[in-house]
Amino acid sequence: MKPMKPYPFYFVxxxxxxxxxxxIIPSLAGIAYSFTDWSSYSEEVSFVGLDNFRxxxxxxxSYLSFIGNTLVFTFWTIILKTAFGLGLALLLNRGVRSFxxxxxxxxxLPAILPTxxxxxxxxxxxxxxxxxxxxxxRSVGLDGLALSWLTDPAIALYxxxxxxxxxxxGYIMVILLAGLQTIPRDYYEAAEIDGAGxxxxxxxxxxxxxxxxxMIVTVLNVLYGLRIFDIVxxxxxxxxxxxxxxxxxxxxxAFSKGQFGLGTAISSILFLILVVTGYLVIRVxxxxxDRQ
Amino acid sequence: xxxALRAPLAHIAAFIASLVMILPVYLITINALxxxxxxxxxxVEWPSxxxxxxxxxxxxxxxxxxxxxxxxxxxxxxxxIATLVSAMAAFVxxxxxxxxxxxxxxxxxxxxxxxxxxxxxxxxxxxxxxxxTKIGIIILYAALQVxxxxxxxxxxxxxxxxxxDEAATIDGCRPLQLFFLVVLPLLKPVLVTAGxxxxxxxxxxxxxxxxxxxxxxxxxxxxxxxxxxxxxxxxWNLVSxxxxxxxxxxIVIYLLGQRFIIAGxxxxxxxx
Numbered sequence: 001m002k003p004m005k006p007y008p009f010y011f012v013x014x015x016x017x018x019x020x021x022x023x024i025i026p027s028l029a030g031i032a033y034s035f036t037d038w039s040s041y042s043e044e045v046s047f048v049g050l051d052n053f054r055x056x057x058x059x060x061x062s063y064l065s066f067i068g069n070t071l072v073f074t075f076w077t078i079i080l081k082t083a084f085g086l087g088l089a090l091l092l093n094r095g096v097r098s099f100x101x102x103x104x105x106x107x108x109l110p111a112i113l114p115t116x117x118x119x120x121x122x123x124x125x126x127x128x129x130x131x132x133x134x135x136x137x138r139s140v141g142l143d144g145l146a147l148s149w150l151t152d153p154a155i156a157l158y159x160x161x162x163x164x165x166x167x168x169x170g171y172i173m174v175i176l177l178a179g180l181q182t183i184p185r186d187y188y189e190a191a192e193i194d195g196a197g198x199x200x201x202x203x204x205x206x207x208x209x210x211x212x213x214x215m216i217v218t219v220l221n222v223l224y225g226l227r228i229f230d231i232v233x234x235x236x237x238x239x240x241x242x243x244x245x246x247x248x249x250x251x252x253x254a255f256s257k258g259q260f261g262l263g264t265a266i267s268s269i270l271f272l273i274l275v276v277t278g279y280l281v282i283r284v285x286x287x288x289x290d291r292q
Numbered sequence: 293x294x295x296a297l298r299a300p301l302a303h304i305a306a307f308i309a310s311l312v313m314i315l316p317v318y319l320i321t322i323n324a325l326x327x328x329x330x331x332x333x334x335x336v337e338w339p340s341x342x343x344x345x346x347x348x349x350x351x352x353x354x355x356x357x358x359x360x361x362x363x364x365x366x367x368x369x370x371x372x373i374a375t376l377v378s379a380m381a382a383f384v385x386x387x388x389x390x391x392x393x394x395x396x397x398x399x400x401x402x403x404x405x406x407x408x409x410x411x412x413x414x415x416x417x418x419x420x421x422x423x424x425t426k427i428g429i430i431i432l433y434a435a436l437q438v439x440x441x442x443x444x445x446x447x448x449x450x451x452x453x454x455x456x457d458e459a460a461t462i463d464g465c466r467p468l469q470l471f472f473l474v475v476l477p478l479l480k481p482v483l484v485t486a487g488x489x490x491x492x493x494x495x496x497x498x499x500x501x502x503x504x505x506x507x508x509x510x511x512x513x514x515x516x517x518x519x520x521x522x523x524x525x526x527x528w529n530l531v532s533x534x535x536x537x538x539x540x541x542x543i544v545i546y547l548l549g550q551r552f553i554i555a556g557x558x559x560x561x562x563x564x
Contacts, residue, residue, distance in 0.1 A: 015378055016381065107306075120521055124319075169313075277405055
């Protein structure tokens with residue numbers, strides 16, 4: 001008797017069915033619906049060509065500024081999280097020799113908290129009159145820096161960026177720390193014998209060896225930043241005015257207002273940006289096992 | 293001189309960073325025990341009197357028992373479904389490397405990057421009669437966790453020797469027996485990691501219930517905390533108590549499973 005095939009296709013079906021039903025079909029249908037005037041007011045859905053995209057890209061509307069806010073958010077959170085995450089990873093890798101795991105557990109803590117909860121806590125901390133941040137600034141005489149963090153249109157987006165970076169630093173630190181720990185000690189010892197200083201060692205050993213991890217961190221942050229929703233929704237809900245409105249909060253507003261065609265068009269733009277980025281992610285992740 | 297100072301300075305820096313990171317949790321904890329006027333500024337001072345009754349008031353007024361059970365139900369069942377179907381799919385795709393399976397794997401993990409289209413997903417939820425139902429949100433959560441779970445488990449399966457499959461098959465194991473009796477027990481470490489990450493993601497999620505659960509009887513903790521905050525914004529002691537009750541399970545799971553969480557977070561990004 002021939003032994004039966006131990007890897008039948010039906011093992012894949014459940015996962016595939018869930019994924020196709022709730023991810024792929026809605027995404028593809030979404031692209032089709034973004035060329036319609038689909039709304040909650042009327043039963044009829046008719047083809048309107050590129051109208052939704054014209055509205056979104058029109059300079060008379062504010063949608064371009066939402067795309068801009070999303071990109072500003074993504075850019076600055078990447079810079080802040082990577083800079084602080086790398087600094088802390090270096091600190092825990094070589095600086096401190098004891099209690100490393102303890103520090104790591106504490107610094108990573110915000111990353112596992114629900115984003116909604118973090119936003120609510122920071123609404124209290126950033127309160128201009130009674131909040132902890134401004135009380136602290138006033139107590140050290142920096143009254144001029146005690147700003148209306150979440151209600152001043154000029155700085156609200158940066159306050160949101162700050163809160164999100166605070167939450168995400170630990171995650172980035174953990175990935176970079178794991179990357180640092182794969183760099184063999186001998187490289188540094190050899191460099192020291194050759195008379196390399198701290199900067200030379202960082203520049204010519206640490207940075208190149210850490211490049212794959214930095215790449216991953218950047219891609220993950222891009223994917224995260226472009227989709228950002230909870231932290232903005234719960235901190236400012238896009239306000240004051242449209243100062244912190246990003247693509248996902250605007251999508252939710254279109255959803256609440258019943259503007260389904262327009263909302264799907266915004267979703268489709270986001271979808272296309274992320275498919276391209278997603279393709280890059282897969283390419284990068286796929287390269288990992290070969291690199292030994 | 294600098295070398296002697298280096299270790300203490302590093303400790304001071306790491307200590308300050310840790311303090312900044314845990315400060316908000318500390319704030320929530322102490323303010324949950326204060327009276328309403330004392331908590332109004334959410335200060336770092338220790339409460340003058342301990343008000344443990346805040347928790348009871350928050351539980352009663354926020355209907356937290358229902359929400360807690362909902363969160364527990366959604367997170368645990370969706371985690372089990374997602375982890376199991378992903379493990380089965382990952383096993384076959386990893387072992388049987390045809391061109392088609394390779395494509396299927398990339399197609400599935402592409403979901404890590406894709407955004408959800410909430411408009412057409414609504415239609416899909418309506419067509420399948422899953423909208424505003426507990427079973428609907430569970431299936432939706434399971435589907436959303438599939439891509440990352442497949443990615444995580446796929447990488448681990450390569451470490452399990454193929455000879456085991458062959459031996460089991462020769463001994464007359466059918467595919468389901470082979471998977472559940474031989475392979476699944478060996479996948480335990482990665483299943484724990486995937487399970488913890490899925491559970492936390494679902495427990496912490498706020499967006500799906502916001503879109504797809506109208507009835508407050510079906511709300512999970514996150515949505516009911518948000519709603520509670522809307523009603524009791526002036527009573528930060530109660531809001532803090534409510535928040536603390538939401539994050540205690542998260543923190544407990546984190547402290548118990550942090551090795552697994554960090555293993556999952558770093559896998560794929562930095563394989564040595």
